[in-house]
Amino acid sequence: MRSRKLTCASINFIVVLLSQSVHSQLQVGFYGNSCSLAEFIVKDEVRNSFFRDQGVTAGLVRLHFHDCFVRVSKRAKLLIHVTLGCDASVLIDSTPSNKAEKDSPANNPSLRGFEVIDNAKARLEAICKGLVSCADIVAFAARDSVELTGGLSYGVPAGRRDGKISLASETLTDLPPPSFNVDQLTKFFSNKGFTQEEMVTLSGAHTIGRSHCTSFSNRLYNFNGTTNQDPSLDAIYASQLKQQCPQGNTNPNLVVPMDPSSPAITDAGYYTNILANRGLFTSDQTLMTNAATANQVSQNARSTMLWRSKFAAAMVKMGQLDVLMGNGGEIRSNCRVINS
Known part of the structure; x- marks a missing residue:
């Protein structure tokens, strides 16, 4: 019994270290040297969309929330389940062989703002090809939406990478329904x-x-x-x-x-x-x-x-939910499609 308790404690300790390590690598101003206009371009796209439709800002905040709270995978070595959030999996389009998150009843037709992310990504790919992740764009856009609607601005730690999996079935357990007590x-x-x-x-x-x-x-x-x-x-x-x-x-x-x-x-x-x-x-x-x-x-x-x-x-805390870093995931060239 004592050995089992020590093993569980060791696993919990490793998980904490992994979490702290991931979070410590995210940086405010992450693109300062590699793509200095990254946050400006995202904000410009959010602002342009806001002037056309004020409701888009709420959609972008919701998009960030639904991205961060979905995607459960298994780290086999630790034999535990951890959430891989904020990986832009919510942006991936469905294919004939896979129904993606955005097309689940929890997201469709309630989610909106995808075109804002698409426009920002296209502009960024034109000047900083392969550098700015879709996950970071979503996080920046949510912050800009809060600021544009009168909330407090905040620094967004960036450096996330994009996930390669999006399953509609995972939204059923990873998003709280409006009926919850x-x-x-x-x-x-x-x-x-x-x-x-x-x-x-x-x-x-x-x-x-x-x-x-x-x-x-x-x-x-x-x-x-x-x-x-x-x-x-x-x-x-x-x-x-x-x-x-x-x-x-x-x-x-x-x-x-x-x-x-x-x-x-x-x-x-x-x-x-x-x-x-x-x-x-x-x-x-x-x-x-x-x-x-x-x-x-x-x-x-x-x-x-x-x-x-x-x-x-x-x-800020939500935006750091077990993000993909380093060699994990990828930087999608099109936020709707996994790189081939």
């Missing part, structure tokens, strides 16, 4: 290395963007066997949502803003909505069912700057 969310984020407070902080990304009616319509019309409407949902807000999302509507593209008061501004409106029982998803309003998370919701609602600061730090 607070305990499920806490466990999910903990498995990814985040504290409960960081979970509440990152949930604030719902302050920008929109949602398809199908993601929350069960709260309006088919909540449970006792009541059709979720009793935790503010009645006036529910009435407004029903007008926007009529029962029986078959249009899969029908959407509503997640934060109606400021859908294109990265502010604390998300938390104010939850305090007023106007969290759009079950996974939003559930934060009020736990004393600790409810207190964090209140704190964030009182201070937009406090939340913006915590959100920037959490985004």
Whole structure:
């Protein structure tokens, strides 16, 4: 028994060292010498797209989240499973023999912003061929989106490489559904290395963007066997949502803003909505069912700057989820296709 415990401790220690080693190699300003215009070009593409469609920024933040939280593989020598996130696997197109992440029900049709990444990559390949990874472009674009919508800018440690595998099936277990309760969310984020407070902080990304009616319509019309409407949902807000999302509507593209008061501004409106029982998803309003998370919701609602600061730090941490480095992966020439 003692030998087994020592073996497990050794494995955990090795995993920690591997994680620290990977993170220590990521650098803010990574392309300063090799491709000095890299971050400028990405920001320029994000800004141009934002001026045409303000909603694209929320899409790019979501793209980064869905990239970082998906891709599980096995390190055979350690006989453990670790997440390989932030490897641009979400950008890979499906093929006749493989259904990729972007075409899973969790991502399609909700993800957007792919064309922004494509445009930035094309410009970068023209001046810095084979140097800037798609994974880094996604991370830069998310940061720029936060900044453009009023959030705090932050330095993005870069040096990621791109993955070669993208499986739609992995999104089923590696992305939290909008139906999760607070305990499920806490466990999910903990498995990814985040504290409960960081979970509440990152949930604030719902302050920008929109949602398809199908993601929350069960709260309006088919909540449970006792009541059709979720009793935790503010009645006036529910009435407004029903007008926007009529029962029986078959249009899969029908959407509503997640934060109606400021859908294109990265502010604390998300938390104010939850305090007023106007969290759009079950996974939003559930934060009020736990004393600790409810207190964090209140704190964030009182201070937009406090939340913006915590959100920037959490985004940096998320962007370093077991990234590919060194000889791992590749630098794709086309973000949608694995190099031949």
